[in-house]
Every structure is written in structure tokens, then in C-alpha cells.
Amino acid sequence: MAALLVLPLGSIALPAPLSGFVVVVNKENPVASLPITDLQRAFRKQTRMWPHGEAVVPVDWDASSVVRQEFSRRVFGRSVREMADFWVQQNITQGLQPPSTLKSTRAILRFVMSVAGAIAYVPAGEEDETVKTIGIKGLR
């Protein structure tokens, strides 16, 4: 998944920083955009329901993925490890489990397509017509 940047020497290949991600929801979801704080709350499971009544079902990437690292840094301002600490705290004090994880764009798109309240993110350009892309206000 990680794009490779091949240096002119040709012998060294480094993972390139991801160019971005897009947030996707089910096509039936009427929401067109979210403030970044609402996106944070959705992925922290602090918002349980969409305004139209569906349960919010966030789906995350495997912790080792580049897109997860970028999402964690840009959306929460924290590392994946710091978020893991956060979920241990939430688990003990609130009984909340972290969002379930998947390992590929295809699997995530398929899940979002099938679950009405799902919200997820995929590398920019890998989204397709089976899901709906929404804008995030305040995301830099």
C-alpha cells in the first residue's frame, strides 16, 4: 500500500509520505461534511449516532499502516501509540473498545458500502463509487 520513492541511485527505496486520505461514509448517509472535532469524536466513539439516526460505526486501519499513522497525526495530533494508550484508558473507565480494524482499501470500502452508519478513511485516489466522500472542516 505504501508508495515507494525510488531515489536516483536506484539502490535505496524509502517509504514516501502519504499524499493524503479521504474520509468516506456509506452512500445513503446524508452528511456532506464534518468539522474535524466531530471526526475526532466519531473515531473516539464519543458520538454514537448520526443525525439521521444510524449508529456511528468507525472502521480503522491496522496500526502499522502508513495511512493510519497520518490520520492519527493529522486528526488527533497524537501518534498511533498515544492513541493506543487512550484506548486502554477508555476500555477501563468507560468499557469502550477501539474501532475494529481492516488491512486493505478494498476491505474498508466493502465494509463502508455494506454498513449504513460506517465511517472510514482511505488513501486519496483509492476511493470508488461504492462509497461517499465527505469533506472535513479544519483538517490541515
Added chain:
Amino acid sequence: MKRSFWLAVAAMLALSQPAWAQQDDVARLRAELQRQQEVIAKLLERLDELEKKQALTATNEELKQEAQTQQEAVESVRETLLGRVNLNGYYNFRFAADQSPEPVSFQQHHLGLLLSKQLRKFSFHMELELQNVPHHPEIHGDEEEGEEENGEHPEETDVSGEGQVAVENAWMDYAHNRFLNVRVGKQLSPQYWWQNHYPNLTLSTDQPIYLRELFPAELVGVTVHGGAARPSGRSELALNYRVYLSNNQFEGNSQSDLRDGKSWGGRVQVRLPTGGRLKRFDVAGDLYRGQIALTTRELVDDHVYGLESQIEVDRFELQAEYARGRTLGDTRYGYYVQPALRLRDNFTTFYRVEQLDSPRIRRAERRHLAGLNFRPYPQIAVKAEYYRAVPQERSFISEDEARSPFNGFAAAAVFFF
């Protein structure tokens, strides 16, 4: 004739090649043959691939069936997630040694089991805590003191070593919306440290000394909570509240209150916008009005208020709480200030200064504490700390009770599962 024969022999010799030249040809032919064989092998491989692809080419109907199967699999996962009861827990083993009268001890401190379940707007959470300690002043100190004053002999009633099983949390929460939620049952008090007092969430092994003398640790009753927020760049300005009505306190256990008069309290927390520079900037105020049974079953008024803050900037974190209470005309107070530095993702060092000043239990003490917290994984913590306790001179402490400063060491290993 003879001349013609020799001319023919000469011509044959001229046209024929030497033996070494023939060997070169053979080698060339062999190489060419090998190359051709490799090409043929590649062509055969390609042919196999094409044949397999041809076999895999699905009809539109087959693709629809596959999509349906996958969708059912997703639904199955979803139903499993919705129907699942989460089981977690933690284990805490610790060691404590200091120059006070308390003995050096290994403590089988906590084994907690957590059960939780979410069902749309409803959630349930409970914690069953098994404590088995040789002698634990946090649990038995008050009881022994009370028993002594009642003329009983603590040696005869000491349950040290027997441990105890307790339901520390058991609540049900209904989340109506962001602004209004209701929680009923046995809950921890809403102050920061009480909410996060679990051994794998705190940096230190020991809790702040003032903690059990100000706000009650728990409440059995009803809490209404919620909040409102306004986005401000990447962060938000948020106002969260908690209001509760609960039983009064009986020696740290509010479950046995059968009287009409109940205690009540509230908390307001402001989450300030951080502008992307801070990770967190929270300020909160707490209030508690209730009654407490100190050494007898007779209840007396107990009023407590407190202030607290948590700030995170990059790898630096500051936690501070202050509380002041009044019972039977005596004022008690306590605080802690704890800066911490995250040296690496899994390694944090911290310092804490804390004080308790309580005529109620005739104790006035300031502590300085410095420690390390190592988390190889988010679920595992190994921590160690060194502290110095300095008793304070107060009018409510007689010379007989006065103690000298002493040093101590505590360490713990914690596993969350």
C-alpha cells in the same frame, strides 16, 4: 594423377576445421538449445497462467453471488460486534518499603475484571475487584482507627491477608445525545484521579495521599452528564457537566445508606481551545454536599469543593488537583501537582509534590515523589518511584503523634488484558 590427389587433399584440409573449432560450435549449439528451452519453459508457464485465468473468469451472476456472500460476511461481523460482551481486566503486583512503621511488603494488590456491553444508546459497565493484600492501609487504616476508638482490639478483627472482593463499578448509561446522558448505579466520583486511578493509567504506584480524605471515592446513585462544544480550528471549546444525587458515605461505602437525606454534587469541566499547539488544556471545578459517618453510624455534614487541571504540550504533561473540605467545624485540604515528561513513546518520568492537612484524621504531611514509568506495550506498565514524606507541625497533632521525615520506595508491575 598424383598431383591431382595432393591438390584434393590440400583443398580438404583447407576447408575442414580443427577439433577445437568444432568444440566451440558444440558449446554454442548447446547454449542456443538451453536458451530455446528457457523460452519454451516461459511460454509454457504463460500458457498455464492464461489457462488458469480463463478458468477463473466469472460470469456476471457469479460476481453478484460473490458480492452477496461478502456482504453477508460483513453483516455477520457487524452482528458479532453488536452482540459481543467485552471482557477485560488488569493485574497489579507491587512492592513497598519505607522507613515508616508500615512493614516492607509484596502486595498482591489488585486483580480487576471488567465487563462491558454497548447496545446503540445504552451501555453497561462493571468492574469486579479482587484485593488480596497482607496489610493495606488504604483499605484497613480507617477501620482499625475506628475500632480502636470504640475500645475494640484491632488485632482480633484484623482481616489482613484475607483480601476482599468488591464491585467497584456497576452502572448503566443511556446516551440520549451529546447534551444529555443518564448514568445509574455504582460509579466512581467524577474527579480526574478517581476516574483514572487504575494502576495501568497512573504514572505512580501510590495514589496522592490526600485522595481518600476529601471527595468520596465512589457514589451510588444517579448522574446526569453531558456537554456542548464549539469547534475552534483543530480543537474545540467544550463545556462538560456532571450532576449527581447519591447515597451518603459510610466508611467509604455508600451502599449502606438507607436514609432519606441524600448527598449531591456537581462538576463543570471546560476544555479550552488549544490552537493546535497544546494537546489538551482542561480545567474543572467540583462540588460535593453530603453526609459522612466517621467513627460511628451517626452522619455528619461534609462539604467539599475542588479545582483541577490537566495540560499536555508535546511530550510534557501537567496534572494538578486541589480540594478543600469541612466537617464538624474542621477544615481539611489537600493537593498534588504532577509534571511528567514522556522521554520516549513507552518511557515517562515524573515528579509529584502533594500535601494533606486533615484535623479529622490528625495527619499533616507533604510528600515529594519522583519516578519512572515504562510501558513496553500500552497494556503493560512497570513503574518505580522514590518518595520522601515530611510530616508537618500542626496544632491538632500532639508531640506524641509527631513523626520524623522518612523515605520510601515503591514499585509495581501491571498487566491489562
